Amino acid sequence: MSTDQRDGGRAGDVQGPTVPRMLVGIQLQRFREAAGISPDQAAYEIRASRSKISRMENGLVRFKERDVTDLLTLYGITDEKTRSGLVTLTRQANTAGWWSKYGDIMADWFQAYLGLETAASVIRTFELQFVHGLFQTEDYARAVTMLGHTTAPAEEIDRRVGLRLKRQDLLNGPTPPQVWSVLDEGALRRPVGGRAVMRAQLERLVEMSKLRHVTIQVVPFSRGGHAAAGGSFTILRFAQPDLPDVVYLEQLTIALYLDKRSDTDHYAMVMDRLVTKLEQPSRAADLLHRIYQQV
Numbered sequence: 543m544s545t546d547q548r549d550g551g552r553a554g555d556v557q558g559p560t561v562p563r564m565l566v567g568i569q570l571q572r573f574r575e576a577a578g579i580s581p582d583q584a585a586y587e588i589r590a591s592r593s594k595i596s597r598m599e600n601g602l603v604r605f606k607e608r609d610v611t612d613l614l615t616l617y618g619i620t621d622e623k624t625r626s627g628l629v630t631l632t633r634q635a636n637t638a639g640w641w642s643k644y645g646d647i648m649a650d651w652f653q654a655y656l657g658l659e660t661a662a663s664v665i666r667t668f669e670l671q672f673v674h675g676l677f678q679t680e681d682y683a684r685a686v687t688m689l690g691h692t693t694a695p696a697e698e699i700d701r702r703v704g705l706r707l708k709r710q711d712l713l714n715g716p717t718p719p720q721v722w723s724v725l726d727e728g729a730l731r732r733p734v735g736g737r738a739v740m741r742a743q744l745e746r747l748v749e750m751s752k753l754r755h756v757t758i759q760v761v762p763f764s765r766g767g768h769a770a771a772g773g774s775f776t777i778l779r780f781a782q783p784d785l786p787d788v789v790y791l792e793q794l795t796i797a798l799y800l801d802k803r804s805d806t807d808h809y810a811m812v813m814d815r816l817v818t819k820l821e822q823p824s825r826a827a828d829l830l831h832r833i834y835q836q837v
Contacts, residue, residue, distance in 0.1 A: 559636065559637045560661040563602075563603075563635035565782070566598075566635050567598055570613055573617040574599075576617070581595045601635075607629055607632055610629060640708065641656045641708075644701065647702055651796060654797075655790055659776075660712060662780055663779060664778070665721045666721075670726045670774045671728070675710075676723075677750050678710075679739070682743040685736075689734075724770070724813070725759070727761060727762050731836075737837055751830075765819070774791075775789055787806040
């Protein structure tokens with residue numbers, strides 16, 4: 543898949559608050575820079591920190607209408623049509639996404655990711671250790687969840703598993719994103735949950751690979767080292783041309799969101815180089831079947 547390709551199937555399809563939130567942030571940043579106002583000056587105007595201005599401009603937080611209108615005034619935006627249009631977009635940005643009811647068991651940084659994932663038109667991902675969350679079976683999801691929450695009560699585990707499964711509704715909607723998932727062979731041979739769980743998970747991957755909007759490739763051990771071996775990552779692309787690509791890097795207690803063109807281009811290049819040296823996606827099912835027989 544070319545790094546310049548944008549899938550048009552979800553154009554104009556605003557999935558939850560994330561897209562309007564990002565659009566508001568982009569507009570605020572453009573207005574601020576055009577006015578020659580520093581982030582510190584903008585932060586002082588709304589009685590906030592520089593980091594909050596950064597989060598607002600990156601679309602990672604909810605907006606207060608008063609903050610938006612105060613910033614527009616500071617930036618010299620007096621045209622009523624422009625102001626009212628951005629306020630309307632701000633109200634859309636402040637609606638709750640489906641994931642909000644899980645807010646008590648989720649970190650803020652992961653809530654931000656769910657919004658991006660829901661809004662994306664193309665999702666490209668490399669997984670080094672586990673099967674991607676969009677493809678996990680319930681038993682596999684439970685086993686992965688237990689690894690990181692060994693002392694959590696059963697009810698909390700159930701909700702966390704339910705959250706993982708709810709994400710998968712994205713693939714069954716009327717306009718699903720194009721998902722290109724590359725998995726390291728190690729993620730498929732690691733016996734998460736035991737033999738029966740892994741066999742069922744491998745069967746799920748074979749079934750998912752048959753969907754027209756899903757492409758699955760496997761990096762076999764025989765491939766040796768490769769540029770993506772440093773860790774898992776996800777590249778998210780949006781149908782709206784004003785929105786930049788975002789690279790998501792998840793760590794144990796925090797996540798990084800990269801949207802600078804130099805960063806996103808680098809990760810896209812790594813992905814392109816990786817997939818072009820693998821067998822065609824149609825052959826992935828053969829490798830999955832072989833691993834299934836050996837698990």
